Amino acid sequence: MILARIYVCLKPNVLDPQGKAVTNSLRQLGYASVAETRVSKYIEISFDTSNREQAKLETERICRDLLANPNTEHYSFTLEDKEGGKA
Template structure:
């Protein structure tokens, strides 16, 4: 079996209000060295298929169709053997 580890994050030029709120909270807690926080999504998917190329094509399509908004987000992923 194969597992896809998918990371979806906002593009650098897109405002991240949730990240800004976390940065402000960290400053209030005394973590004043934190300059910026960006919040991302991490998704794991397990596949029955052991064909890396097929799984990679499927993950690419899933990211484009559902997981990432191409206007505001980027994504990358890795395919690993599931233990």
């Protein structure tokens, strides 16, 4: 099995009100050096294959087709082998 760890983040020019609210809370907690917080999405997909190239291509397509909105978000991912499954 191959595990894709996918990060979908707001582009830098897109305001992140959630991140702003978290920054404010962190400062209230005393973390004075926190300059900025960005809240993103983390998604895991397990592929029932041992073919890394195939998993990579599919993850790319999945990100483009559904997981990230190209207007406002960009994505990145890593792949790793995972125990279990048929492969």
